[in-house]
Structure formats: structure tokens, C-alpha cells
Amino acid sequence: xxxxxxxxxxxxxxxxxxxxxxxxxxxxxxxxxxxxxxxxxxxxxxxxxxxxxxxxxxxxxxxxxxxxxxxxxxxxxxxxxxxxxxxxxxxxxxxxxxxxxxxxxxxxxxxxxxxxxxxxxxxxxxxxxxxxxxxxxxxxxxxxxxxxxxxxxxxxxxxxxxxxxxxxxxxxxxxxxxxxxxxxxxxxxxxxxxxxxxxxxxxxxxxxxxxxxxxxxxxxxxxxxxxxxxxxxxxxxxxxxxxxxxxxxxxxxxxxxxxxxxxxxxxxxxxxxxxxxxxxxxxxxxxxxxxxxxxxxxxxxxxxxxxxxxxxxxxxxxxxxxxxxxxxxxxxxxxxxxxxxxx
Amino acid sequence: xxxxxxxxxxxxxxxxxxxxxxxxxxxxxxxxxxxxxxxxxxxxxxxxxxxxxxxxxxxxxxxxxxxxxxxxxxxxxxxxxxxxxxxxxxxxxxxxxxxxxxxxxxxxxxxxxxxxxxxxxxxxxxxxxxxxxxxxxxxxxxxxxxxxxxxxxxxxxxxxxxxxxxxxxxxxxxxxxxxxxxxxxxxxxxxxxxxxxxxxxxxxxxxxxxxxxxxxxxxxxxxxxxxxxxxxxxxxxxxxxxxxxxxxxxxxxxxxxxxxxxxxxxxxxxxxxxxxxxxxxxxxxxxxxxxxxxxxxxxxxxxxxxxxxxxxxxxxxxxxxxxxxxxxxxxxxxxxxxxxxxx
DNA sequence: CTCCTCTACGAAAGCGCTTACGTAAGCGTT
DNA sequence: AACGCTTACGTAAGCGCTTTCGTAGAGGAG
Numbered sequence: 058x059x060x061x062x063x064x065x066x067x068x069x070x071x072x073x074x075x076x077x078x079x080x081x082x083x084x085x086x087x088x089x090x091x092x093x094x095x096x097x098x099x100x101x102x103x104x105x106x107x108x109x110x111x112x113x114x115x116x117x118x119x120x121x122x123x124x125x126x127x128x129x130x131x132x133x134x135x136x137x138x139x140x141x142x143x144x145x146x147x148x149x150x151x152x153x154x155x156x157x158x159x160x161x162x163x164x165x166x167x168x169x170x171x172x173x174x175x176x177x178x179x180x181x182x183x184x185x186x187x188x189x190x191x192x193x194x195x196x197x198x199x200x201x202x203x204x205x206x207x208x209x210x211x212x213x214x215x216x217x218x219x220x221x222x223x224x225x226x227x228x229x230x231x232x233x234x235x236x237x238x239x240x241x242x243x244x245x246x247x248x249x250x251x252x253x254x255x256x257x258x259x260x261x262x263x264x265x266x267x268x269x270x271x272x273x274x275x276x277x278x279x280x281x282x283x284x285x286x287x288x289x290x291x292x293x294x295x296x297x298x299x300x301x302x303x304x305x306x307x308x309x310x311x312x313x314x315x316x317x318x319x320x321x322x323x324x325x326x327x328x329x330x331x332x333x334x335x336x337x338x339x340x341x342x343x344x345x346x347x348x349x350x351x352x353x354x355x356x357x358x359x360x361x362x363x364x365x366x367x368x369x370x371x372x373x374x375x376x377x378x379x380x381x382x383x384x385x386x387x388x389x390x391x392x393x394x395x396x397x398x399x400x
Numbered sequence: 401x402x403x404x405x406x407x408x409x410x411x412x413x414x415x416x417x418x419x420x421x422x423x424x425x426x427x428x429x430x431x432x433x434x435x436x437x438x439x440x441x442x443x444x445x446x447x448x449x450x451x452x453x454x455x456x457x458x459x460x461x462x463x464x465x466x467x468x469x470x471x472x473x474x475x476x477x478x479x480x481x482x483x484x485x486x487x488x489x490x491x492x493x494x495x496x497x498x499x500x501x502x503x504x505x506x507x508x509x510x511x512x513x514x515x516x517x518x519x520x521x522x523x524x525x526x527x528x529x530x531x532x533x534x535x536x537x538x539x540x541x542x543x544x545x546x547x548x549x550x551x552x553x554x555x556x557x558x559x560x561x562x563x564x565x566x567x568x569x570x571x572x573x574x575x576x577x578x579x580x581x582x583x584x585x586x587x588x589x590x591x592x593x594x595x596x597x598x599x600x601x602x603x604x605x606x607x608x609x610x611x612x613x614x615x616x617x618x619x620x621x622x623x624x625x626x627x628x629x630x631x632x633x634x635x636x637x638x639x640x641x642x643x644x645x646x647x648x649x650x651x652x653x654x655x656x657x658x659x660x661x662x663x664x665x666x667x668x669x670x671x672x673x674x675x676x677x678x679x680x681x682x683x684x685x686x687x688x689x690x691x692x693x694x695x696x697x698x699x700x701x702x703x704x705x706x707x708x709x710x711x712x713x714x715x716x717x718x719x720x721x722x723x724x725x726x727x728x729x730x731x732x733x734x735x736x737x738x739x740x741x742x743x
Numbered sequence: 744c745t746c747c748t749c750t751a752c753g754a755a756a757g758c759g760c761t762t763a764c765g766t767a768a769g770c771g772t773t
Numbered sequence: 774a775a776c777g778c779t780t781a782c783g784t785a786a787g788c789g790c791t792t793t794c795g796t797a798g799a800g801g802a803g
Contacts, residue, residue: 064551112456
């Protein structure tokens with residue numbers, strides 16, 4: 058911290074406006090018990106002195122912070138950076154500051170980061186990374202979060218977790234179903250799903266939606282191969298290489314996020330497979346760049362920034378008796394990467 | 401802040417290890433003046449109790465924070481999110497937390513954010529947004545930064561600013577020159593530059609580099625139109641529309657960042673212009689997605705994450721007698737969006 | 744053995760704020 | 774007029790830590 062020796066303190070404001078430090082504090086923080094005229098006088102003095110409260114002193118004394126913590130897998134990933142963007146914007150409106158940490162997709166690092174946020178006594182914690190299908194993986198995190206919540210901390214998550222906290226739930230399953238129906242509607246039957254690890258609820262839910270559509274169409278979901286790889290562009294490339302080797306007659310690829318879809322597109326192009334001529338490709342998320350790809354990526358739009366903002370809004374609200382859930386609709390966006398099945 | 405009533409305090413650690421609170425503090429923060437045996441005993445007790453120092457108390461007492469502030473234009477923009485990624489990673493290694501704010505590319509908001517970071521007594525401030533060619537635009541910021549620096553705060557910037565602080569300087573001009581030479585080498589002569597506002601040093605420097613190459617090739621830089629638009633994908637689209645209307649015989653587009661280049665690609669495709677068949681396009685930055693576009697984008701690689709990390713490293717070092725500058729090399733990456741000039 | 748210097752530690756004074764708690768003044772009741 | 778209640782403010786006790794200053798004890802020099 059900078060010893061802004063010149064920076065005025067509350068007591069300076071109090072002196073300048075001829076009141077006690079307590080009254081000055083109340084006037085500036087809006088605590089009732091100060092007459093309007095005095096309050097205005099204090100605010101005036103504060104303005105003139107260029108007074109800004111020392112956050113640390115305030116936090117220490119009051120036991121609460123304006124800082125909120127945001128945990129993401131990787132801030133360089135558009136999915137998360139767009140969520141972060143929503144959080145930052147709403148936070149700024151509310152005079153909150155945001156401390157971001159990224160975990161490199163490591164569940165242990167995630168717990169570690171949350172622990173440190175708790176230690177730093179942030180006012181709320183937002184977890185943007187996906188949850189795990191296996192609740193036991195989240196057990197350490199759940200413990201941490203519960204202790205924090207019991208002590209009065211607010212927590213909200215994006216995605217389906219087993220943490221018992223407020224959550225913003227994107228319509229992953231309906232979205233998966235919608236995109237699969239679109240693919241099926243184009244006449245595709247030899248389909249491959251390109252997927253991240255099924256341990257993540259995000260992935261599992263989207264896949265479930267795809268299966269819903271397959272079965273509604275009278276197909277056996279078991280006949281559709283699910284190729285798993287890292288939930289990244291490179292993962293998408295890898296899966297396409299496997300697909301070309303093992304399922305060469307495939308006419309449609311349903312990737313479970315845009316990153317993988319972009320990798321698929323890239324690898325298909327390198328391999329001389331035309332999209333959507335020979336193979337259709339769809340993604341999920343609608344990251345900003347999806348519309349600028351060539352061909353434009355058919356995908357499922359999730360309003361990431363809004364999801365982030367909503368999670369923050371939940372965390373800022375008074376806690377409910379039990380965990381709240383806010384569904385966020387997913388919307389199919391058809392572009393040029395999907396077309397009628399080749400025969 | 402959460403009243404983690406159960407959360408142990410320094411005094412608990414002190415009691416548990418049978419020393420005074422002063423000694424405990426010294427032992428845990430590594431201040432000399434404690435025997436090794438006692439220090440170890442204290443650390444042991446802290447570990448057993450799960451003690452974590454209260455950041456606010458520490459900051460208040462010591463007058464310094466482990467938090468560093470990062471100011472970006474827009475965290476959802478890959479250029480900035482990749483810089484942020486580098487900062488976050490290095491910060492985590494150093495046990496620092498990062499508070500990020502974004503300004504929506506508004507210089508006034510930027511000053512506002514810095515002011516609030518100063519008020520919050522962060523230990524260092526990193527400014528990742530571009531500087532302005534016109535030093536007077538930066539005057540308010542310069543004032544803020546200088547007051548902060550004089551009071552002992554550390555500041556580092558990415559890009560060329562007029563703030564008199566340590567900076568990480570990407571080789572924008574050499575990069576611009578390299579990409580223009582590449583375009584010229586392919587035989588292009590009817591070239592258009594697609595540019596963001598020339599008020600930004602980033603833009604101006606890249607453009608200067610392009611001009612260097614043009615003139616080195618014996619061309620009159622004045623003959624090459626510079627189309628300006630927002631430094632975004634939409635800006636790129638817009639410029640292409642203007643180019644098609646006003647300079648229909650253009651064979652190469654040099655976009656001054658990848659975002660605009662992506663927009664160019666997108667608009668050219670919609671307009672039925674083949675790339676690189678009829679028109680070549682180059683970008684600048686090499687954001688992650690550049691290689692996965694179709695065609696792969698020829699661009700100038702800037703190691704964004706590294707730039708962020710370096711800026712943090714500068715801020716973490718002892719301040720030098722005068723502002724340090726670290727150049728970061730830019731590297732031409734040739735992909736498929738550029739090809740020989742059509743005749 | 745005395746004096747001095749170090750070293751290792753403890754006592755206590757804050758850091759700048761919030762917030763019980765106390766109190767004086769104003770007002771309505773009876 | 775005495776009482777109680779409310780309102781508006783001041784006093785002072787912390788919040789949990791760092792750090793200055795003081796001191797006891799060990800060790801070396803004379």
C-alpha cells in the first residue's frame with residue numbers, strides 16, 4: 058500500500074466539517090442517525106479534500122468487503138473472459154471491485170484459490186468453472202464453500218454444481234437437444250459427438266440433450282460415437298483425426314463447445330474435408346468469433362456476459378432460505394457450418 | 401468480509417506456540433530477528449490451526465498490499481484476456497492477487513479506475529490499454545500515476561504511453577514493417593490499411609512500420625489509403641465495405657489488429673471476394689483463434705501473455721532511477737490469408 | 744568481573760475506520 | 774413538572790495485524 062501521506066483521512070474530513078469522526082463516518086457511509094444538513098456538510102468537506110476511504114481500514118473495522126472474487130478456469134478462454142466481462146461491468150456499476158483468479162482447470166487449484174479468497178475475506182465468491190458430475194470431486198470445495206457461507210459469505214456459481222449455493226444454470230440440455238435436432242433435421246444419421254471430459258456437468262448435460270434428440274428421432278444413442286478430448290481447440294483437432302480414422306463415413310460432428318468446434322473446422326480443412334459439403338459441424342456457446350469463422354459456425358448461443366452478471370446479482374442479493382437457481386435459455390444459431398447430409 | 405468467527409487469528413497462533421504476537425508475526429512474515437527454532441514452531445502451529453493472515457489487517461498495519469491492479473480496455477477482448485492470463489499466472493506464483501477493471505476504451509473511465517485502485521491502496525498498477533499519441537490526453541492519468549508513484553506505488557504499462565513509468569514495448573513498428581514487406585514481397589501494390597483510431601500509439605506505431613516498408617520499397621506512402629474504424633471486428637467489416645466501394649481494385653488489406661482482420665475476412669466472404677485469391681488480408685497480434693480461421697490468418701505474433709507477465713515483473717522489481725523499457729519482439733507469422741497479388 | 748554489543752524476544756502503540764454505548768436536547772404524556 | 778421516548782451526535786473500544794522501542798540474557802573484550 059502506498060503511503061499517500063497526503064491522502065486525507067476520515068478525521069481530516071471530520072475536523073473540516075466540525076463534527077466527530079463517528080458522525081463523519083455515518084454521513085459518508087449512509088448510516089442513519091445523521092441529520093441531512095450535517096450529512097451534506099460532511100460530504101461537501103470530503104469532496105473538497107478529495108477524501109477516499111481506506112478500503113482496508115473499512116474492511117477491518119466493519120468486517121465486510123466490497124471486493125468480490127471470481128474464479129475461472131482460464132481467463133484467456135473466450136468463454137470465461139466473456140463471463141468475466143459481464144461480472145466486471147455489473148460490479149463497476151455497484152461500486153464493487155473484482156479479484157479474478159484462474160485455476161488452469163485443476164480442481165485442486167480451484168479449492169486453493171477459493172480458500173485464499175475466503176482468507177482475504179472477500180464479500181462474495183463467484184465460481185464460473187463447470188461443476189463435476191461426481192459430487193465427491195467437489196467435496197473439498199463444498200466444505201470450503203459451506204464454511205464460508207455459514208460465516209455469512211455469499212457464493213454463486215455458473216453451471217451445475219453440487220455446492221448447495223445459488224446458481225445460474227445455462228440450458229445445456231435443451232441446447233444440446235436443439236442443436237442435435239437441427240443436425241437430424243438436415244438428414245444426418247452418421248453423427249459423431251466431439252466432447253470434453255464427461256466428468257464435467259456442462260459436458261454431460263449437453264451430451265444428454267443430444268441423446269434426447271437422438272432418441273426422440275428413434276435412433277439408438279449408443280450408435281453415435283462420443284469422442285473425448287481436451288475441451289480446447291487442440292482437443293477438437295485431435296478428435297477429428299480420430300474420427301477420420303475410425304468413422305470415415307461421418308457426415309456431421311456435434312462439438313460440445315465452440316473451442317472444440319473451431320479445432321474441428323481447422324483440422325477438417327487441413328485434411329481436405331469440406332464443411333458443410335462433406336461434413337457438417339456445430340458448436341456450443343457462441344463465442345464472439347463464431348460468426349466470423351469461415352464457414353460461420355452453427356452453434357448454441359449462451360449469453361455469457363449476462364450469465365456472469367446474473368451470478369453476481371444473485372450473490373449481491375440477500376441469501377434466500379435455500380439455494381436459488383436461475384435458468385438461462387440457450388438459443389440455436391444456424392450459420393453456414395451445417396448443411397444437408399451428403400448421401 | 402465474513403466473520404469467520406472460528407478463523408484463527410495471529411494471537412491464537414502465538415498462544416499455541418507459546419510466543420508473543422510480535423514474534424509470531426515476524427516468524428510468519430519472514431522478518432529477521434527470530435531464531436530458526438522458534439520460527440519453525442510458529443509456522444507449525446499456524447499450519448495446524450489453518451491460520452491465514454487477514455489481508456486487510458495486514459495492509460492496514462503495514463501500509464502495503466499484495467494486491468495488484470490491472471486495467472484493461474475490455475476483458476472480453478482476446479488481446480486483453482491473454483495479457484490478463486499472463487498477469488494472473490505470474491501473480492499467483494508470487495502470492496499476489498489481481499484486481500481487474502475494464503474501462504470500455506474510455507480514457508476518462510480509465511483515469512477513474514486508476515483513481516479507485518490508488519484509493520484502494522493496491523501495491524502496483526498495471527495498465528494494459530494503449531497509450532495516446534497526443535500526450536495531453538494522458539495528462540490527467542499522468543498526474544494520477546505520478547502522485548501514486550511518488551507515494552511509493554509501482555506502475556507498469558504495456559505499450560507506449562507518456563506516463564514516465566516502466567513499460568513493456570511490443571515491437572509494433574518493426575512488426576508493421578515486417579508484415580508490409582511480406583505483402584509487398586508477394587507483389588501487391590494496390591494496398592489498403594485498415595486501422596483503428598490513429599490517436600492510439602499502438603495503431604500509430606504499426607502504421608508507421610507499414611509506411612517504413614512502403615517507402616523502403618520506393619512507394620509513396622501517401623498513395624496507400626488508411627481506412628479508419630473502431631478497433632474491432634465490426635470496424636473491420638465496415639472498412640471493407642468502404643474499401644469495396646472506394647478502392648475496388650485493392651489486392652491486399654493490412655489490418656492493424658487481428659480483430660479488424662477477422663472482420664475483414666468476414667465481410668470479404670459475405671461480399672463474395674475470395675481470400676487470398678482476389679484479396680490478401682493480414683492481421684496483427686496473433687490472437688489464439690487466428691490460426692484456426694479459414695483461411696488461417698497471416699499476422700504478426702505478439703506474445704501477449706508474456707507481455708502481461710513482464711509488466712508485472714517490472715512492477716514487482718525495485719523501481720529504477722528512471723523508467724525502464726522492455727522491448728518485446730514481434731514475429732511475422734505467414735499463414736493462408738495472404739498470397740501472390742492477382743494481376 | 745565489569746562493561747559493552749548483539750541477538751531474540753515482548754509490550755504496546757498505532758494503521759484508519761466502524762459501531763456499540765452514552766448522553767444531551769427536544770418533545771409529547773400524564 | 775416529572776417522566777420517558779426519540780433523535781442526533783460524541784466517546785471510545787476495538788477490527789487483526791505490523792513495527793518501534795525496550796529489555797533480558799548471552800557472549801566477547803578488557
